[in-house]
Amino acid sequence: MADMTAETRPDPALALTAALERHSARAWPAPEYVAVHGWELRFAPGSRSRRVNSLTAVKPEPGRFGETLALARKLCAQRDVPCTVRLTPLAGEEPARELAGMGFDIDQDATSVMVAPVGRFEPPASVSILDCVTEGWLDGMAASGASPDERLLIGRLVDAVRMPQGFATAFAQDGPAAFGRVACERGVAGIFHVCTNPASRRQGHGRALMEALLAWARAQGAMRAYLQVVAANAPAVALYRDFGFREAYRYSYVTL
Structure with a gap:
Protein backbone atom coordinates (compact mmCIF):
# COMPACT_ATOMS: atom_id res chain seq x y z
CA MET A 1 0.00 0.00 0.00
CA ALA A 2 1.38 3.40 -0.98
CA ASP A 3 2.17 5.91 1.73
CA MET A 4 -0.27 8.78 2.15
CA THR A 5 1.08 11.98 0.63
CA ALA A 6 1.13 15.29 2.47
CA GLU A 7 -1.84 16.33 0.34
CA THR A 8 -4.02 13.37 1.38
CA ARG A 9 -2.85 12.89 4.96
CA PRO A 10 -5.53 14.14 7.40
CA ASP A 11 -4.68 17.41 9.12
CA PRO A 12 -4.83 16.76 12.90
CA ALA A 13 -5.72 20.40 13.63
CA LEU A 14 -8.64 20.32 11.19
CA ALA A 15 -9.76 16.94 12.54
CA LEU A 16 -9.84 18.39 16.06
CA THR A 17 -11.71 21.45 14.80
CA ALA A 18 -14.31 19.27 13.08
CA ALA A 19 -14.78 17.12 16.20
CA LEU A 20 -15.26 20.14 18.47
CA GLU A 21 -17.61 21.80 15.98
CA ARG A 22 -19.78 18.67 15.87
CA HIS A 23 -19.84 18.43 19.65
CA SER A 24 -20.68 22.12 20.04
CA ALA A 25 -23.52 21.88 17.54
CA ARG A 26 -25.08 19.07 19.60
CA ALA A 27 -24.42 20.77 22.92
CA TRP A 28 -25.93 24.10 21.79
CA PRO A 29 -28.38 23.12 19.05
CA ALA A 30 -30.20 25.48 16.74
CA PRO A 31 -33.92 24.78 16.35
CA GLU A 32 -33.59 24.85 12.55
CA TYR A 33 -30.79 23.74 10.21
CA VAL A 34 -30.66 24.07 6.44
CA ALA A 35 -27.90 22.21 4.56
CA VAL A 36 -26.32 24.35 1.83
CA HIS A 37 -23.46 22.85 -0.24
CA GLY A 38 -21.56 21.51 2.75
CA TRP A 39 -22.50 24.38 5.06
CA GLU A 40 -25.21 24.60 7.73
CA LEU A 41 -27.46 27.62 7.88
CA ARG A 42 -28.69 27.76 11.47
CA PHE A 43 -31.72 29.66 12.76
CA ALA A 44 -32.75 30.36 16.35
CA PRO A 45 -35.18 33.30 16.19
CA GLY A 46 -35.09 35.36 19.38
CA SER A 47 -31.56 34.38 20.40
CA ARG A 48 -28.59 36.75 20.34
CA SER A 49 -26.22 33.78 20.01
CA ARG A 50 -24.61 33.96 16.59
CA ARG A 51 -23.49 30.34 16.81
CA VAL A 52 -27.12 29.29 16.33
CA ASN A 53 -27.91 32.12 13.90
CA SER A 54 -25.24 31.81 11.22
CA LEU A 55 -23.93 30.06 8.13
CA THR A 56 -21.29 27.61 9.40
CA ALA A 57 -18.96 25.34 7.44
CA VAL A 58 -19.22 21.58 7.91
CA LYS A 59 -17.53 20.17 4.79
CA PRO A 60 -17.80 22.90 2.15
CA GLU A 61 -17.96 22.07 -1.54
CA PRO A 62 -15.00 23.82 -3.20
CA GLY A 63 -15.70 26.71 -5.53
CA ARG A 64 -19.34 27.13 -4.47
CA PHE A 65 -19.16 29.73 -1.70
CA GLY A 66 -20.67 32.46 -3.88
CA GLU A 67 -23.63 30.22 -4.69
CA THR A 68 -23.89 29.15 -1.04
CA LEU A 69 -23.89 32.74 0.20
CA ALA A 70 -26.53 33.83 -2.33
CA LEU A 71 -28.88 31.06 -1.19
CA ALA A 72 -28.19 31.81 2.48
CA ARG A 73 -28.98 35.49 1.98
CA LYS A 74 -32.22 34.56 0.24
CA LEU A 75 -33.30 32.24 3.07
CA CYS A 76 -32.39 34.84 5.71
CA ALA A 77 -34.33 37.53 3.84
CA GLN A 78 -37.38 35.25 3.78
CA ARG A 79 -37.15 35.05 7.59
CA ASP A 80 -36.35 38.75 7.95
CA VAL A 81 -33.08 38.08 9.80
CA PRO A 82 -29.53 39.20 9.03
CA CYS A 83 -27.26 36.81 7.16
CA THR A 84 -24.20 36.08 9.30
CA VAL A 85 -21.27 33.95 8.13
CA ARG A 86 -19.27 32.12 10.78
CA LEU A 87 -15.70 31.58 9.60
CA THR A 88 -13.91 28.64 11.20
CA PRO A 89 -10.81 26.86 9.83
CA LEU A 90 -13.21 24.35 8.20
CA ALA A 91 -14.38 27.08 5.83
CA GLY A 92 -11.01 27.25 4.06
CA GLU A 93 -9.65 30.33 2.33
CA GLU A 94 -12.34 30.87 -0.30
CA PRO A 95 -15.02 32.50 1.91
CA ALA A 96 -12.61 34.90 3.62
CA ARG A 97 -11.17 35.90 0.26
CA GLU A 98 -14.59 36.54 -1.28
CA LEU A 99 -15.93 38.41 1.75
CA ALA A 100 -12.80 40.57 1.94
CA GLY A 101 -13.29 41.33 -1.74
CA MET A 102 -16.80 42.53 -0.87
CA GLY A 103 -15.29 44.96 1.63
CA PHE A 104 -15.97 43.09 4.87
CA ASP A 105 -13.47 43.00 7.75
CA ILE A 106 -13.20 39.38 8.86
CA ASP A 107 -10.74 39.92 11.71
CA GLN A 108 -13.03 41.67 14.20
CA ASP A 109 -14.47 40.06 17.32
CA ALA A 110 -12.53 36.80 17.03
CA THR A 111 -13.55 33.97 19.35
CA SER A 112 -10.93 31.59 20.70
CA VAL A 113 -11.80 27.92 21.11
CA MET A 114 -9.64 26.62 23.95
CA VAL A 115 -9.02 22.97 24.85
CA ALA A 116 -7.56 21.28 27.92
CA PRO A 117 -7.22 17.85 29.49
CA VAL A 118 -9.77 17.47 32.27
CA MET A 223 -11.01 13.39 29.41
CA ARG A 224 -10.95 16.59 27.36
CA ALA A 225 -12.80 19.89 27.77
CA TYR A 226 -13.27 22.88 25.49
CA LEU A 227 -14.82 26.31 25.73
CA GLN A 228 -15.28 29.41 23.60
CA VAL A 229 -14.20 32.86 24.75
CA VAL A 230 -13.86 36.24 23.09
CA ALA A 231 -10.15 36.38 22.26
CA ALA A 232 -9.87 39.98 23.48
CA ASN A 233 -11.27 39.09 26.93
CA ALA A 234 -7.87 38.96 28.62
CA PRO A 235 -9.08 38.24 32.20
CA ALA A 236 -11.19 35.27 31.08
CA VAL A 237 -8.44 33.90 28.84
CA ALA A 238 -5.96 34.17 31.73
CA LEU A 239 -8.33 32.28 34.04
CA TYR A 240 -8.83 29.49 31.54
CA ARG A 241 -5.10 29.22 30.90
CA ASP A 242 -4.65 28.63 34.64
CA PHE A 243 -6.79 25.52 34.18
CA GLY A 244 -4.61 24.28 31.33
CA PHE A 245 -6.71 25.53 28.42
CA ARG A 246 -4.85 26.43 25.24
CA GLU A 247 -6.16 27.80 21.98
CA ALA A 248 -7.04 25.18 19.37
CA TYR A 249 -8.47 27.54 16.75
CA ARG A 250 -10.34 30.79 16.25
CA TYR A 251 -13.47 31.78 14.43
CA SER A 252 -15.04 35.10 13.50
CA TYR A 253 -18.32 36.42 12.15
CA VAL A 254 -19.24 38.57 9.19
CA THR A 255 -22.77 39.97 9.08
CA LEU A 256 -23.92 41.07 5.66
Whole structure:
Protein backbone atom coordinates (compact mmCIF):
# COMPACT_ATOMS: atom_id res chain seq x y z
CA MET A 1 0.00 0.00 0.00
CA ALA A 2 1.38 3.40 -0.98
CA ASP A 3 2.17 5.91 1.73
CA MET A 4 -0.27 8.78 2.15
CA THR A 5 1.08 11.98 0.63
CA ALA A 6 1.13 15.29 2.47
CA GLU A 7 -1.84 16.33 0.34
CA THR A 8 -4.02 13.37 1.38
CA ARG A 9 -2.85 12.89 4.96
CA PRO A 10 -5.53 14.14 7.40
CA ASP A 11 -4.68 17.41 9.12
CA PRO A 12 -4.83 16.76 12.90
CA ALA A 13 -5.72 20.40 13.63
CA LEU A 14 -8.64 20.32 11.19
CA ALA A 15 -9.76 16.94 12.54
CA LEU A 16 -9.84 18.39 16.06
CA THR A 17 -11.71 21.45 14.80
CA ALA A 18 -14.31 19.27 13.08
CA ALA A 19 -14.78 17.12 16.20
CA LEU A 20 -15.26 20.14 18.47
CA GLU A 21 -17.61 21.80 15.98
CA ARG A 22 -19.78 18.67 15.87
CA HIS A 23 -19.84 18.43 19.65
CA SER A 24 -20.68 22.12 20.04
CA ALA A 25 -23.52 21.88 17.54
CA ARG A 26 -25.08 19.07 19.60
CA ALA A 27 -24.42 20.77 22.92
CA TRP A 28 -25.93 24.10 21.79
CA PRO A 29 -28.38 23.12 19.05
CA ALA A 30 -30.20 25.48 16.74
CA PRO A 31 -33.92 24.78 16.35
CA GLU A 32 -33.59 24.85 12.55
CA TYR A 33 -30.79 23.74 10.21
CA VAL A 34 -30.66 24.07 6.44
CA ALA A 35 -27.90 22.21 4.56
CA VAL A 36 -26.32 24.35 1.83
CA HIS A 37 -23.46 22.85 -0.24
CA GLY A 38 -21.56 21.51 2.75
CA TRP A 39 -22.50 24.38 5.06
CA GLU A 40 -25.21 24.60 7.73
CA LEU A 41 -27.46 27.62 7.88
CA ARG A 42 -28.69 27.76 11.47
CA PHE A 43 -31.72 29.66 12.76
CA ALA A 44 -32.75 30.36 16.35
CA PRO A 45 -35.18 33.30 16.19
CA GLY A 46 -35.09 35.36 19.38
CA SER A 47 -31.56 34.38 20.40
CA ARG A 48 -28.59 36.75 20.34
CA SER A 49 -26.22 33.78 20.01
CA ARG A 50 -24.61 33.96 16.59
CA ARG A 51 -23.49 30.34 16.81
CA VAL A 52 -27.12 29.29 16.33
CA ASN A 53 -27.91 32.12 13.90
CA SER A 54 -25.24 31.81 11.22
CA LEU A 55 -23.93 30.06 8.13
CA THR A 56 -21.29 27.61 9.40
CA ALA A 57 -18.96 25.34 7.44
CA VAL A 58 -19.22 21.58 7.91
CA LYS A 59 -17.53 20.17 4.79
CA PRO A 60 -17.80 22.90 2.15
CA GLU A 61 -17.96 22.07 -1.54
CA PRO A 62 -15.00 23.82 -3.20
CA GLY A 63 -15.70 26.71 -5.53
CA ARG A 64 -19.34 27.13 -4.47
CA PHE A 65 -19.16 29.73 -1.70
CA GLY A 66 -20.67 32.46 -3.88
CA GLU A 67 -23.63 30.22 -4.69
CA THR A 68 -23.89 29.15 -1.04
CA LEU A 69 -23.89 32.74 0.20
CA ALA A 70 -26.53 33.83 -2.33
CA LEU A 71 -28.88 31.06 -1.19
CA ALA A 72 -28.19 31.81 2.48
CA ARG A 73 -28.98 35.49 1.98
CA LYS A 74 -32.22 34.56 0.24
CA LEU A 75 -33.30 32.24 3.07
CA CYS A 76 -32.39 34.84 5.71
CA ALA A 77 -34.33 37.53 3.84
CA GLN A 78 -37.38 35.25 3.78
CA ARG A 79 -37.15 35.05 7.59
CA ASP A 80 -36.35 38.75 7.95
CA VAL A 81 -33.08 38.08 9.80
CA PRO A 82 -29.53 39.20 9.03
CA CYS A 83 -27.26 36.81 7.16
CA THR A 84 -24.20 36.08 9.30
CA VAL A 85 -21.27 33.95 8.13
CA ARG A 86 -19.27 32.12 10.78
CA LEU A 87 -15.70 31.58 9.60
CA THR A 88 -13.91 28.64 11.20
CA PRO A 89 -10.81 26.86 9.83
CA LEU A 90 -13.21 24.35 8.20
CA ALA A 91 -14.38 27.08 5.83
CA GLY A 92 -11.01 27.25 4.06
CA GLU A 93 -9.65 30.33 2.33
CA GLU A 94 -12.34 30.87 -0.30
CA PRO A 95 -15.02 32.50 1.91
CA ALA A 96 -12.61 34.90 3.62
CA ARG A 97 -11.17 35.90 0.26
CA GLU A 98 -14.59 36.54 -1.28
CA LEU A 99 -15.93 38.41 1.75
CA ALA A 100 -12.80 40.57 1.94
CA GLY A 101 -13.29 41.33 -1.74
CA MET A 102 -16.80 42.53 -0.87
CA GLY A 103 -15.29 44.96 1.63
CA PHE A 104 -15.97 43.09 4.87
CA ASP A 105 -13.47 43.00 7.75
CA ILE A 106 -13.20 39.38 8.86
CA ASP A 107 -10.74 39.92 11.71
CA GLN A 108 -13.03 41.67 14.20
CA ASP A 109 -14.47 40.06 17.32
CA ALA A 110 -12.53 36.80 17.03
CA THR A 111 -13.55 33.97 19.35
CA SER A 112 -10.93 31.59 20.70
CA VAL A 113 -11.80 27.92 21.11
CA MET A 114 -9.64 26.62 23.95
CA VAL A 115 -9.02 22.97 24.85
CA ALA A 116 -7.56 21.28 27.92
CA PRO A 117 -7.22 17.85 29.49
CA VAL A 118 -9.77 17.47 32.27
CA GLY A 119 -7.72 17.73 35.45
CA ARG A 120 -8.58 16.34 38.86
CA PHE A 121 -10.50 18.91 40.86
CA GLU A 122 -12.59 18.69 43.99
CA PRO A 123 -15.94 20.44 43.57
CA PRO A 124 -16.02 23.45 45.94
CA ALA A 125 -18.74 23.45 48.57
CA SER A 126 -19.79 26.90 47.35
CA VAL A 127 -20.92 25.52 43.97
CA SER A 128 -24.06 23.53 43.29
CA ILE A 129 -24.46 21.49 40.07
CA LEU A 130 -27.77 20.01 39.00
CA ASP A 131 -28.37 17.70 36.04
CA CYS A 132 -31.36 19.66 34.77
CA VAL A 133 -32.05 23.30 34.11
CA THR A 134 -33.99 25.23 36.76
CA GLU A 135 -35.81 28.54 36.80
CA GLY A 136 -33.23 29.89 39.25
CA TRP A 137 -30.33 28.99 36.96
CA LEU A 138 -32.06 30.56 33.98
CA ASP A 139 -32.85 33.72 35.97
CA GLY A 140 -29.27 34.08 37.15
CA MET A 141 -27.69 33.38 33.77
CA ALA A 142 -30.16 35.69 32.00
CA ALA A 143 -29.33 38.53 34.39
CA SER A 144 -26.13 39.03 32.37
CA GLY A 145 -28.25 40.67 29.69
CA ALA A 146 -30.80 38.27 28.18
CA SER A 147 -34.30 39.52 27.52
CA PRO A 148 -37.30 37.59 28.92
CA ASP A 149 -37.97 36.11 25.48
CA GLU A 150 -34.35 35.06 25.05
CA ARG A 151 -34.36 33.51 28.53
CA LEU A 152 -37.29 31.32 27.51
CA LEU A 153 -35.54 30.35 24.29
CA ILE A 154 -32.33 29.40 26.14
CA GLY A 155 -34.42 27.13 28.34
CA ARG A 156 -35.89 25.43 25.26
CA LEU A 157 -32.50 25.05 23.59
CA VAL A 158 -30.82 23.41 26.58
CA ASP A 159 -33.87 21.14 27.00
CA ALA A 160 -33.19 19.94 23.42
CA VAL A 161 -29.66 18.77 24.25
CA ARG A 162 -29.39 14.98 24.16
CA MET A 163 -26.25 14.47 26.24
CA PRO A 164 -25.66 14.68 30.01
CA GLN A 165 -25.54 18.27 31.26
CA GLY A 166 -24.59 19.99 34.49
CA PHE A 167 -26.00 23.39 35.45
CA ALA A 168 -23.72 25.08 37.95
CA THR A 169 -24.34 27.95 40.38
CA ALA A 170 -21.58 29.43 42.54
CA PHE A 171 -22.81 31.08 45.72
CA ALA A 172 -21.49 34.08 47.60
CA GLN A 173 -22.59 34.87 51.16
CA ASP A 174 -25.44 36.98 49.86
CA GLY A 175 -26.68 34.61 47.17
CA PRO A 176 -25.92 33.27 43.66
CA ALA A 177 -22.80 34.83 42.13
CA ALA A 178 -21.80 32.90 39.00
CA PHE A 179 -23.32 30.44 36.56
CA GLY A 180 -22.18 27.94 33.93
CA ARG A 181 -23.20 24.84 31.99
CA VAL A 182 -21.26 21.75 30.95
CA ALA A 183 -22.37 19.13 28.42
CA CYS A 184 -20.55 15.79 28.08
CA GLU A 185 -20.48 13.13 25.40
CA ARG A 186 -17.94 10.43 24.39
CA GLY A 187 -15.18 11.68 26.64
CA VAL A 188 -15.50 15.35 25.66
CA ALA A 189 -17.01 18.15 27.75
CA GLY A 190 -18.13 21.51 26.38
CA ILE A 191 -18.39 24.43 28.81
CA PHE A 192 -20.95 27.13 28.05
CA HIS A 193 -22.82 30.11 29.51
CA VAL A 194 -20.13 31.03 32.03
CA CYS A 195 -20.99 34.37 33.61
CA THR A 196 -20.49 36.18 36.93
CA ASN A 197 -22.73 38.85 38.43
CA PRO A 198 -20.99 42.22 38.03
CA ALA A 199 -21.05 42.87 41.78
CA SER A 200 -19.41 39.49 42.45
CA ARG A 201 -16.50 39.67 40.03
CA ARG A 202 -12.85 39.31 41.06
CA GLN A 203 -13.83 37.40 44.19
CA GLY A 204 -12.90 33.89 43.04
CA HIS A 205 -16.38 32.72 42.07
CA GLY A 206 -15.43 32.14 38.43
CA ARG A 207 -12.50 29.96 39.49
CA ALA A 208 -14.68 27.95 41.88
CA LEU A 209 -17.25 27.52 39.12
CA MET A 210 -14.63 26.16 36.71
CA GLU A 211 -13.33 23.71 39.32
CA ALA A 212 -16.84 22.40 39.84
CA LEU A 213 -17.63 22.15 36.11
CA LEU A 214 -14.42 20.23 35.40
CA ALA A 215 -14.93 17.94 38.40
CA TRP A 216 -18.44 17.15 37.18
CA ALA A 217 -17.12 16.51 33.66
CA ARG A 218 -14.52 14.05 34.93
CA ALA A 219 -17.20 12.23 36.92
CA GLN A 220 -19.07 11.81 33.61
CA GLY A 221 -15.98 10.24 32.02
CA ALA A 222 -14.74 13.29 30.13
CA MET A 223 -11.01 13.39 29.41
CA ARG A 224 -10.95 16.59 27.36
CA ALA A 225 -12.80 19.89 27.77
CA TYR A 226 -13.27 22.88 25.49
CA LEU A 227 -14.82 26.31 25.73
CA GLN A 228 -15.28 29.41 23.60
CA VAL A 229 -14.20 32.86 24.75
CA VAL A 230 -13.86 36.24 23.09
CA ALA A 231 -10.15 36.38 22.26
CA ALA A 232 -9.87 39.98 23.48
CA ASN A 233 -11.27 39.09 26.93
CA ALA A 234 -7.87 38.96 28.62
CA PRO A 235 -9.08 38.24 32.20
CA ALA A 236 -11.19 35.27 31.08
CA VAL A 237 -8.44 33.90 28.84
CA ALA A 238 -5.96 34.17 31.73
CA LEU A 239 -8.33 32.28 34.04
CA TYR A 240 -8.83 29.49 31.54
CA ARG A 241 -5.10 29.22 30.90
CA ASP A 242 -4.65 28.63 34.64
CA PHE A 243 -6.79 25.52 34.18
CA GLY A 244 -4.61 24.28 31.33
CA PHE A 245 -6.71 25.53 28.42
CA ARG A 246 -4.85 26.43 25.24
CA GLU A 247 -6.16 27.80 21.98
CA ALA A 248 -7.04 25.18 19.37
CA TYR A 249 -8.47 27.54 16.75
CA ARG A 250 -10.34 30.79 16.25
CA TYR A 251 -13.47 31.78 14.43
CA SER A 252 -15.04 35.10 13.50
CA TYR A 253 -18.32 36.42 12.15
CA VAL A 254 -19.24 38.57 9.19
CA THR A 255 -22.77 39.97 9.08
CA LEU A 256 -23.92 41.07 5.66
